[in-house]
Amino acid sequence: MRFLATLFRRLMYAFFLLVAVLVLNFMLIHLAPGDPADVIAGEMGGATEEMLADIRAAYGLDKPIAEQLFVYLGKVARGDLGHSFYFNQPVTDLILERVGATILLVITALALSVFAGTFLGVLASRKPNGFFSHFVTVFSLLGYAAPVFWTGMMLLILFASWVPIFPVSGMYNVALNGGRLARAFDIFHHLMLPMLTLAIIYLAQYSRLSRASMLDVLGSDYIRTARAKGVSERMIIYKHALKNAILPVVTMAGLQMSYLFSGAILVETVFNWPGLGRLAFESILRRDYPTILGILFFSTFIVISANLLTDLSYRLIDPRIHAGAK
Amino acid sequence: MRFSKEKTAGRDLDDVVPVDHPLKEMWRMFFKNRAALFGLGLLLTIILMALLGPLLYHIDPFEIVWAPLAPPGEEGYLLGTDYLGRDILAGIIYGAKATLVVGTAAALCTVCIGVTVGAVAGFYGGWVDNALMRVTEFFQVLPPLLFAMVLVTLFSPKLMIISISIGVVSWPGVARLTRGEFLKIREREYVMAARSIGSSNLRIIWKVILPNALPPLIVTATLIIGVAILFEAGLSYLGLSDPNIMSWGFMIGSSREYIFESWWAVTFPGVAIFLTVLAVSLVGDGFTDAFNPKLRQL
Numbered sequence: 001m002r003f004l005a006t007l008f009r010r011l012m013y014a015f016f017l018l019v020a021v022l023v024l025n026f027m028l029i030h031l032a033p034g035d036p037a038d039v040i041a042g043e044m045g046g047a048t049e050e051m052l053a054d055i056r057a058a059y060g061l062d063k064p065i066a067e068q069l070f071v072y073l074g075k076v077a078r079g080d081l082g083h084s085f086y087f088n089q090p091v092t093d094l095i096l097e098r099v100g101a102t103i104l105l106v107i108t109a110l111a112l113s114v115f116a117g118t119f120l121g122v123l124a125s126r127k128p129n130g131f132f133s134h135f136v137t138v139f140s141l142l143g144y145a146a147p148v149f150w151t152g153m154m155l156l157i158l159f160a161s162w163v164p165i166f167p168v169s170g171m172y173n174v175a176l177n178g179g180r181l182a183r184a185f186d187i188f189h190h191l192m193l194p195m196l197t198l199a200i201i202y203l204a205q206y207s208r209l210s211r212a213s214m215l216d217v218l219g220s221d222y223i224r225t226a227r228a229k230g231v232s233e234r235m236i237i238y239k240h241a242l243k244n245a246i247l248p249v250v251t252m253a254g255l256q257m258s259y260l261f262s263g264a265i266l267v268e269t270v271f272n273w274p275g276l277g278r279l280a281f282e283s284i285l286r287r288d289y290p291t292i293l294g295i296l297f298f299s300t301f302i303v304i305s306a307n308l309l310t311d312l313s314y315r316l317i318d319p320r321i322h323a324g325a326k
Numbered sequence: 327m328r329f330s331k332e333k334t335a336g337r338d339l340d341d342v343v344p345v346d347h348p349l350k351e352m353w354r355m356f357f358k359n360r361a362a363l364f365g366l367g368l369l370l371t372i373i374l375m376a377l378l379g380p381l382l383y384h385i386d387p388f389e390i391v392w393a394p395l396a397p398p399g400e401e402g403y404l405l406g407t408d409y410l411g412r413d414i415l416a417g418i419i420y421g422a423k424a425t426l427v428v429g430t431a432a433a434l435c436t437v438c439i440g441v442t443v444g445a446v447a448g449f450y451g452g453w454v455d456n457a458l459m460r461v462t463e464f465f466q467v468l469p470p471l472l473f474a475m476v477l478v479t480l481f482s483p484k485l486m487i488i489s490i491s492i493g494v495v496s497w498p499g500v501a502r503l504t505r506g507e508f509l510k511i512r513e514r515e516y517v518m519a520a521r522s523i524g525s526s527n528l529r530i531i532w533k534v535i536l537p538n539a540l541p542p543l544i545v546t547a548t549l550i551i552g553v554a555i556l557f558e559a560g561l562s563y564l565g566l567s568d569p570n571i572m573s574w575g576f577m578i579g580s581s582r583e584y585i586f587e588s589w590w591a592v593t594f595p596g597v598a599i600f601l602t603v604l605a606v607s608l609v610g611d612g613f614t615d616a617f618n619p620k621l622r623q624l
Binding site for chain 1: 463464466467468469470471472473475476477479480481482552556559560563564565566575578579582585586589592593596599600601603604607608
């Protein structure tokens, strides 16, 4: 029951955040220099009078500002994020076509960086001053300092041009004929480099974090007790210590969803990955505001959902957190 | 050199080891750290290049000077030319300015917004804190790069707008940190003392609590410069930079379609960004260690 109450409260809060994003979007359209109708048309002065009149009518731009906000919120509630005049398609359709590719990229990169990062961190924590530990420190510094789009290009030059083992861009091979399995493999083949690129930054962070957190946990009393009892080293590391040491990594991973998404924009443009990030890039180039603002709303929606999930799964991993506690 | 009660208890006062000013001790720690010194040296070199480079190297980074896609070394163009025939070395030298200026200005912006929000929230507590923290959470769920892209596109890509946009999207972390420090410090005796002599709230925030909350803030501010430089690079890579000012991210972005024909056109500007961020974060790590009294004893 308490869990349900918490869930309900969290959902309400998430809903409130989403409405706040919409209000922000609305404010941005009106704060931008120039006529709001022009902003929505996205042509910056190039739109025809007829088009502008249509937009003014659809968004109620001649009405008081508060009423305009409600017209806008009402449109979004019906799933209408506006019309992209550049792509000549409803923004909602544009986004739904591409969201799958982005989610695939982000989730696989996140999974890779969490698992590999934790593993590296655990290995490093076994010998805090050993070679491996230093490797993790240096690697995390390098991973942090390299711009993600540049890392992607370097990987492309190395593994698509000099040693051509991966495809240059895109998500599938259009010419491919084959069964389901062949197509899945093809997507995976295309996914490898973008996923690696996006994962490297976070891999660096998580390995550093899990190393520190493992070292912290390994110094605690209950580990000493387990050692005194004669529990095997392997059990101590992977069962007793890791369970507690992984909590900061999970928290961090959940909180970084919005950064992962930012990284995805850059990675997708490097690899021409047909996701939301590349759509954002294209619509920025064309000053296509309905699409950009739609993506801003939609990606925030994904981030909020991810935060909600992390929060709930955290309660499952860590029994010390009761459903009611904050 | 440390002054420790246990050791000196019951001894003659002459034995007491003199204690240095904490700042002096911090600097000593910093200068013992080889990685931090290397970072500092690297950073100073890059700053010097940004300041003196344009005086010594007279090639306009936007000017087409030689055949396109010339590899490094050809015709004396050390780092080669890009797809239009612009000199890469000139771009790197002239681009340093935009990167450093925007990185620093954006970090300043981030810290100003973050410290103000965090200080007010942590000092006043109650509903003020609650409201400000909700706003902070709101800014944390917006994907920072996307939000900054929207701001820069809506309000024109000028260096100032770019810096402010980066500040507007990245302050929440600083606000949380500052709030935490303020919550901790506001309960201390010396704050109570300041209150009891009738100091105004503003004075307590600015003159009493803030100076004591500075060490972790300085560390974060240094690291934020690195993040802001990466951020600026990302924006200009996407074409959101001042079109009249060369920047490293812009160089990489404009050669995006030619990476296989001219690896040098994207590699060198990237190395420049990488080294700058590396230098800044090494200095930041050096500060972290120097400010941390636990490590200092070792």
